[in-house]
Amino acid sequence: MNRLSRIAPLLLTLALLATVPSVSPAAPKNDGRPDGGALAYGEYGRPATLDPITSNEMISLRISELVFNGLVGIDEKQVIVPELAERWETSKDGRTYTFFLRKDVRWHPREGEAPKPFTADDVIFTYNIMMHPKTITPLKVRYEFIDKVEKADDATVRFTLKRPILNALAKFSFKIIPAHGPANPQFLTREDPFVRAPIGTGPYVVKGVTGDREIVLMANEDYFKGRAHINKFVSRPFADQNIMTQAMMFNAIDMLVLVNPRDLPELQGDTRFVLQPYNALSYAFFGYTLRNPLLADKRVRRAFTHAVNRQEMLDSFFNGQGTIISGPFAPGSWAYNLDVHLKGIGVGVKVEFKEWQAWKEAVFVEHDFDVILASWVFDDSADISSLFHSAEIGAWKNNFGGYSNPEVDGLIVESKLTLDHEKRRTINRKLHTLLADEAPYTFLWTLTNYSGYHKKLRRVAIHPYKFFSFADEWFIPVTEQK
Amino acid sequence: MAARELALTALLLLGVSLVVFVILNLSPGDPFSVLLEGQAPGHAARASVHEALGVPTTWYGRYLAWLGNIARGNLGTSIRTGVPVAGEIARAGPNTLYLTLGSLLVTLLLAVPVALYSASRAAGALARGLRLAVYLVSAVPVFWLGYVVIYLFIHRFGVFPLLSGSAEPARHGWLYGLLPIVVLGVANGTVSEVTRHLRGELGRVLTEDYIRTARAKGAPVWRHAFKEGFLLPMTEMIASKIPFVIGGAIIVEQVFNWPGLGRMVWQAAQDRDFPVIMGIALVAAAFVRLASLLRAVIYAGVNPRTATD
Amino acid sequence: MRRYRESTGEVAERSERSRWRAATLTDRAAIGYGLLVVGLVAVSYVLGAVGWLPDDPSRMDMARLNAPPGAGHLLGTDFLGRDILSRLIVGIQAYFLPGLLAVAISLALGITGAPAIASIIAGKIQFLRQKSFIEAAHVLGLPTRVIVAKHILWYNCAPLLIIQATLGMGEAILVETSLSYLGFGVQEPTASWGNMVQAGANYFFHGKFWPSTAPALAILGTILGFHLLGDGLNRLLEPKSAS
16 A cells, blocks of 8 residues: 555565455554554643544544544555545546445444444444534534435445535545444534544554543554554643653653744754654734725735745744745645745834734634734645635634735636646646735745654654654664663 | 521622623633634634534523523533533542642641741741741742742753653652642742731730730640630631632642643633633632631631620 | 720820831841832833833844843843843733732722631631720720721721731732733733743743743742831831830
């Protein structure tokens, strides 16, 4: 499988042979790397829930990446690869997607129960519970393009789309939960016991929460891609980021999923640790409200953009860990256009902070600001450009600056409707240039995220958004397992 | 008497809950928006959250619904995690109780000897020095002291002194559990006042007529002085300082990663998770009230006539 | 000798000057330091209110982040290169008026019966009512109201009120700085001593102690000043060596 692309093809075949037979018991990866050891990683805060549907923050998302699988996965090169579905077919009109499921996948067993097999019913169950009006999940809006889902047989499901869309396949990476999981099979709320003690198909099994509120995960002996190498993952919550970094320095934890930029120099100088960059799809910007007549003049906004010395700010605040950008398409996304590159001259900028809830009210409801400093963070499937569409003006809508330009509106709609990658890239480049010229935002930078970890961890590949997607391949050499 | 106190307590708790609820509703932010955090905000989605959860639209509707649950002995569930609030409080509460009572003990261990010593030897240089020291430590901001102590442990003793941060049970690991207690006990800002009050009352009592009489008769003075000069001001101080110790606990729990109510309420306050905040506020208010009832009981015990007045 | 035993209030009428002379050197030093702190705080409050500051408290000096005290920035700079001294002065705005208001309200409530101070005073009234001198006043025919107001409240509680006022100010500083430290009080970029300690603490483990220690010392010195002033005045107004 493509996920293992870095290692020799011979080993790859062996691994496949070992895992494909449907009744094979606990299958090791047989890739010559040792099993064993434990990894404790630090998180700032505690996850709200542990299931992939009601959870909506990064801490939960990272854990559900260890516990669950989607129909398809995305490998280290951002290529879509089979996961719970071993293959798929797309109809000619692009409206029907048929997934052929693996038959050798079993759900994590509950205490005293035999593991149940994964079937098409689970896929249909997941889709239905996700779209139920009483289930509150941020996923819902992303799957409104699906018209219906049917079960052809126990190992085949067919999705019908309302209309063909670009990159539809990637959206089928949503995590599947078991039909026998939630106590309430109709809809999922945060009061359901399932959200705290979920079972999935993934490489790690949720074992429980300790008195210190650590979440303990153990390797799933029965994982269909082969047992993960590291025996145990522990997610340790911290209430103070500075203390969390110190915990890392003192080996109380082995990994920080996101090193605070100001702490980078401390870890950088230490040979015990590895700092690994991963590019999140995010960008910081100054957003202007066009309700202010002064700022409605694009020359003023452009003057602002020129006045801001972005490199200096980036260097000072974030130790230069990022890339200056000129438009909404971040580097790492193919749409990035390097042609328009703006250079600032040093003028001080006053940065304001507001408590988060208050900030959102001021920005999205009261529009009580002239300029805001903020950043957008996107997952794989986000639609960036609609932020500037005039239909997005209003309370709790994304175009908080009230930017309105018919030409931009037109390009956004055009880009959304096209199914041709090349054509879409051209439109986006045009959009990018136009927005850089119009400057409804001053695009500042995208930050490079760094994970820091003890060098005993090997073969660490990190997904830029979901983080632990490849964690089953990580390992710790026997001599360092303690 | 007891019924009246109980009714008063209930009234007090009701008042506290109302005030907290109103403050929460006045502060910006919709508590239910946490459920859609991570999704770009949308008005329709927001409205549908309220509808799906069946949340009353007015603030007093929400308050009455909450009150109705309380009347049935149900503290509700956290909006963010869906966990019953009562269970969470029962889990985290003992940790905070241990922290606050422990640090109160530390405060008294510091304050009482100094007060006793300087009450008996008011003019001594040592007494003055001790008093100044006590004033100095109790003016130290606890949030800063926590960092200083952790820094010292790391760089002087080469250990990371946090219980929940140690990969495996360290040698003398239980000692680390005492660290936040000592830090909070020293720097909750009340040591100086406890000392001053105790010393003042003790000094006053020691000059009272009956003590003088007792002293003149050659009877042991301390037993007489104990009740009025020591027990009363002690309970007085404990009762009135508990809110400050609780407040300090919120900070110390952040820094020392202590899994208690302080961390819970801090997170809940950021999310506007009102069932959690209200639940913890109630427990804290009840705790404070309990302390002042205890004070009243001790007062009545020492001076039975106050009880009948 | 206790004042409440002089029915004519001789001791209470002793001149302030003679009391000051009777005070020990320590008490004088304590009161002196306390007055100095109060004076500094009051003057700084006014300076901050009219904006007469050594530097603009929001101006960032990118070349000097987390700088130690030195020329140009007398007390150094914070993580954004802002002048710490100016921010300390401006930070007084965060607690000065709210603190005064809180103390005034709690004193007012204290007479009529509400938490903290009130409970102390109420406890004291309860306690004193049992005392022989009050009973004697009753026997002499003084109305209860007068006894409570004059003999209990004023003679016994005046020192208490003054102490409570100074301690209350100390508590107000404690509360404000704690709230701001936790991120629920004054928000950046407005300076408050609490959020200054918080922001500085992010660099504490990097060995940059100063940006958090400077406001922490300001808090320490100020609370200490209020406490020492209260204590000193207490002993000045209630001298034990009178007999």
